[in-house]
Structures are given as structure tokens and as C-alpha cells.
Amino acid sequence: MSIATLTQNEGAFTTKSQKDADVITVRFSGEVDLESIDALQRILIGAHEIALAEHAKQVIIDLTQLEFMNSSGVKHFVTWLRSASQLPDATSYKIRLVASKTIPWQKRSLAALRTFAVSIVSIVHEDGAEA
Amino acid sequence: MQFELTFQPTIPLVTVIRRTVTSIFDRVLGDRERSARLALATHELLENVVRHSTDGQTTLQIHSSEDTRGRVTIETRNKARREDITDLTAQALAMATADPEVFYLELMVERADSADDGGLGIARIRAEADMLVDVYDEGEYVRIVASMPLSDAA
Numbered sequence: 604m605s606i607a608t609l610t611q612n613e614g615a616f617t618t619k620s621q622k623d624a625d626v627i628t629v630r631f632s633g634e635v636d637l638e639s640i641d642a643l644q645r646i647l648i649g650a651h652e653i654a655l656a657e658h659a660k661q662v663i664i665d666l667t668q669l670e671f672m673n674s675s676g677v678k679h680f681v682t683w684l685r686s687a688s689q690l691p692d693a694t695s696y697k698i699r700l701v702a703s704k705t706i707p708w709q710k711r712s713l714a715a716l717r718t719f720a721v722s723i724v725s726i727v728h729e730d731g732a733e734a
Numbered sequence: 735m736q737f738e739l740t741f742q743p744t745i746p747l748v749t750v751i752r753r754t755v756t757s758i759f760d761r762v763l764g765d766r767e768r769s770a771r772l773a774l775a776t777h778e779l780l781e782n783v784v785r786h787s788t789d790g791q792t793t794l795q796i797h798s799s800e801d802t803r804g805r806v807t808i809e810t811r812n813k814a815r816r817e818d819i820t821d822l823t824a825q826a827l828a829m830a831t832a833d834p835e836v837f838y839l840e841l842m843v844e845r846a847d848s849a850d851d852g853g854l855g856i857a858r859i860r861a862e863a864d865m866l867v868d869v870y871d872e873g874e875y876v877r878i879v880a881s882m883p884l885s886d887a888a
Contacts, residue, residue, distance in 0.1 A: 615749070634749065636745055636748065636749060636777075636781070637745045637748075637781055637784060637785075637851075638745045638746075640851055671749075671752065671773075671774075671777065673777060673778065673781055673855075674778055674781075674852075674854035674855045674858045675781075675851035675852065675854070677842070677854060677858065678842065678845050678846065678848075678851060678853075678854055679851075681842045681843070681845075681846045682846045682847065685843075685846055706770075707766060707767045707770035707771070708770055708774050708862070711861075711862040712862060715835070715838065715839065715842070715861070715862065718839060719842070719843075
């Protein structure tokens with residue numbers, strides 16, 4: 604699996620990905636609903652597998668252009684964060700969630716998600732300030 | 735204000751209605767955070783219908799007036815399978831006596847490894863949108879009502 608597989612452009616949910624040194628970044632746009640939920644699941648599983656295969660130190664998920672995510676999307680994030688938080692130190696990576704200050708649902712959803720992997724997850728706004 | 739729509743929700747229509755609800759309540763309430771909470775609830779309730787309605791049909795009602803004691807309510811009513819109605823009423827009953835956030839987080843863990851993507855919607859409405867959620871078993875129909883004050887002062 605390559606970093607390019609984390610870029611997808613189908614329907615209302617699109618992603619762009621890049622890898623710089625040991626940091627994988629995936630930018631989400633649009634919205635996650637019942638139609639795009641499988642795509643979200645593939646992206647999160649893919650990010651996890653690539654991070655492990657390429658010994659990444661950090662995965663950044665940029666949500667600043669994600670207008671909405673349904674509860675099924677929340678569920679897939681929980682699954683991913685729990686998997687990542689259970690990795691041994693040798694393969695562990697940090698996760699940075701970049702939130703928008705102007706999309707209200709993100710504040711509560713991301714705060715809830717962080718509780719599943721407090722030691723590896725940080726939440727920041729687009730200006731870099733801690734959310 | 736009263737808004738009622740009887741229709742067959744599809745995934746794209748759910749998004750259209752969520753955006754419409756956001757626009758209406760942005761103007762009515764002048765409170766973007768509160769209108770986003772209503773939009774989240776509307777989306778989750780309608781996706782619930784898409785998943786569980788046995789005939790694809792629902793009635794969506796949104797009320798906000800002094801008649802509703804300064805609250806805004808969002809309601810869906812649709813036919814559903816008996817086991818889905820039983821699950822929803824049981825979840826609402828358990829949620830009513832629990833801390834909403836603790837209940838939501840525990841349910842997230844429970845659902846995390848499930849092959850089924852559903853099951854978090856009404857707990858999310860309760861915890862994230864900070865709305866009360868009531869589920870009514872009406873025989874072959876299920877009616878779900880989410881409500882919140884129109885303002886902090888209400």
C-alpha cells in the first residue's frame with residue numbers, strides 16, 4: 604500500500620495525502636455520511652498500515668475542510684485510535700487532528716475521540732494553537 | 735415555527751435537509767453553535783431512518799415556539815422492525831438515567847469492534863448536541879424526539 608492510496612476523489616468526501624520524512628498527512632474535505640463511510644474506513648486503516656510499514660512518527664489528519672461527519676465516522680475513528688494507542692513503543696506513532704474553529708461539531712466530537720488515546724493524540728486548530 | 739415533511743429520505747437528501755436546518759436556525763437563533771447542534775441531531779435522526787425504516791418513509795417535524803415551552807424539537811416517525819424499535823427504546827431508557835458523556839463513551843467502545851456501523855446516533859445527539867432524546871414505541875412505528883432550549887435563558 605502506498606501513500607497515494609490515501610488520496611481519493613469520489614463523491615462528497617475527498618482526501619489528499621502526502622508524506623514528508625516520517626510524517627503522513629491526510630486532508631479531508633466534504634462530508635462523511637452513509638455513502639462515504641466505507642471510504643473513510645479504508646483511509647483510516649490505510650493510514651495505520653502505511654504508518655506501520657514506513658515507520659512513520661506522526662499521522663496528521665486535517666479536518667479543517669470536513670463539513671460534517673456522522674456517528675458511523677466517529678465509530679471508525681474510535682476503532683483506529685484504539686488500535687494506534689495499543690501499539691508497542693517501537694512501532695508507535697503520534698496522531699495530530701487539525702480542527703476548524705468555524706465548524707462547531709468538531710469541538711465536541713474530537714474531544715470525545717481524544718479520550719481513547721490521550722497519550723498519542725493532540726488536537727490543534729489550523730493556526731497551530733492547541734484546541 | 736413548525737416544519738413538517740413526509741418523504742423518503744435518501745443519503746443525499748439527508749445532507750440537503752441538514753444544511754437547510756442549519757440555514758434556518760442560523761437565522762432564527764443567531765447562534766451558530768446551537769444551530770449546528772440541531773443540524774447534527776437532524777442528520778443522525780434521518781440517517782437512522784435511512785438505515786431502519788421498513789418502508790423508506792418518514793415524517794420529519796421541527797417545532798420551535800412558546801407552545802413547546804421555549805424549546806425546539808426535532809422528531810422523526812417511521813415504520814421499523816420490532817427488534818430495532820426494542821433496541822432504540824432500551825437504549826433511550828438506559829441513557830435517561832446515565833451521565834450522557836459516560837454513556838456515549840462506553841457505547842463507542844462497545845461499538846468500536848462491531849461490523850455494524852450504526853448504534854451511536856441517539857447517544858451522540860444526547861452527548862454532543864446536548865439534547866434530550868425520547869423514543870416512543872408506537873407499535874409498528876418508532877417516534878424519536880430530540881429537544882433543546884431555544885436559548886440558554888429558556
